[in-house]
Amino acid sequence: MKNASPMATWPEVAADSPFSLDNETAYRRWRDAKLHAYPTTAEELVVEIKDPRKLTAAEAQAMVRICRKTNMVLYVSPLGGLEDKALARALGEQFGLHRLDSNLLADDDGITSLQVVAGKSQRGYIPYSNRRLLWHTDGYYNAPEARIRAFVLHCVSPAAEGGENRLLDHEIVYILLRDARPDYIRALMQPDAMTIPANTESGEETRVASIGPVFSVDAAGNLHMRYTARTRSIEWKQDAATREAVRFLEDLLAGDSPYIFRHRMAAGQGLVCNNVLHNRTAFTDDVDKSIARLVYRARYYDRIRGTNLNEVFTPSPSLPRRGGEGVGKEP
Numbered sequence: 001m002k003n004a005s006p007m008a009t010w011p012e013v014a015a016d017s018p019f020s021l022d023n024e025t026a027y028r029r030w031r032d033a034k035l036h037a038y039p040t041t042a043e044e045l046v047v048e049i050k051d052p053r054k055l056t057a058a059e060a061q062a063m064v065r066i067c068r069k070t071n072m073v074l075y076v077s078p079l080g081g082l083e084d085k086a087l088a089r090a091l092g093e094q095f096g097l098h099r100l101d102s103n104l105l106a107d108d109d110g111i112t113s114l115q116v117v118a119g120k121s122q123r124g125y126i127p128y129s130n131r132r133l134l135w136h137t138d139g140y141y142n143a144p145e146a147r148i149r150a151f152v153l154h155c156v157s158p159a160a161e162g163g164e165n166r167l168l169d170h171e172i173v174y175i176l177l178r179d180a181r182p183d184y185i186r187a188l189m190q191p192d193a194m195t196i197p198a199n200t201e202s203g204e205e206t207r208v209a210s211i212g213p214v215f216s217v218d219a220a221g222n223l224h225m226r227y228t229a230r231t232r233s234i235e236w237k238q239d240a241a242t243r244e245a246v247r248f249l250e251d252l253l254a255g256d257s258p259y260i261f262r263h264r265m266a267a268g269q270g271l272v273c274n275n276v277l278h279n280r281t282a283f284t285d286d287v288d289k290s291i292a293r294l295v296y297r298a299r300y301y302d303r304i305r306g307t308n309l310n311e312v313f314t315p316s317p318s319l320p321r322r323g324g325e326g327v328g329k330e331p
């Protein structure tokens with residue numbers, strides 16, 4: 001198992017895909033459409049809803065509309081404090097999210113309760129600690145057939161302090177890198193760009209090594225990103241192109257790009273997204289006042305319904321050219 005090569009299973013990029021480095025025309029059309037009227041504040045991503053378990057048609061439409069542009073949407077609901085894990089599952093189902101990932105840490109129902117749990121945090125499971133989480137996409141160690149395409153976060157209760165998220169659409173990252181230097185994309189699409197060594201907690205192998213690209217395109221033509229800013233337990237391909245691309249990406253994530261959204265989820269708020277890049281600041285609970293952060297997380301192999309590339313983007317030469325809106329250089 002450990003020596004199985006997962007590299008061959010990452011699909012090729014189709015010639016007519018905007019993500020093909022050989023198709024500048026398709027890329028330009030997709031890029032310009034993508035950047036046209038792209039939101040600049042987290043507030044623009046927020047939809048007010050009454051009940052995440054039972055969205056009205058108008059609420060669901062408003063949420064999908066935002067996801068089609070940014071791959072993510074934030075919601076505000078009056079259900080703060082409600083401890084009901086079924087809420088996360090019911091919310092996801094309304095977006096066509098059904099195939100839950102049951103990872104090592106998920107509870108039996110496939111939904112993870114993110115909160116400080118002393119025993120687990122001490123064993124090095126950061127999701128159960130109050131420490132900061134570096135930039136990543138979820139499931140970056142998963143095999144290609146278990147790619148996490150979407151996840152849902154629902155905040156039951158925020159921390160006393162901290163616990164803010166930053167969010168960055170991975171399609172925007174692709175654009176920023178490709179506009180800077182197409183070779184960055186070439187490097188990060190190599191099937192052996194990023195290796196996560198096997199997880200050998202207490203000497204036992206609980207997860208095989210994961211070798212794959214940062215950017216890949218799935219069978220439906222959608223862009224997927226596999227990334228972690230961790231420096232331990234990760235091995236980058238040792239060639240100059242990969243090193244330079246990773247450095248550029250690190251600088252981008254450490255900077256103040258206008259495409260990076262900041263949001264601290266309050267009680268009853270949440271996020272539905274196509275596994276965009278995200279991080280989280282450290283937080284502190286106040287045990288004396290019974291203030292403790294509790295967030296439900298559900299991860300899916302599915303992508304949000306209505307957000308596939310061919311549903312969002314129709315290549316057409318008659319599209320208005322709207323390039324240069326804040327990123328990259330014009331040709």
Ligand SMILES: [Fe+2]
Nearest residue numbers: 136137138278
């Ligand atoms: Fe995450």
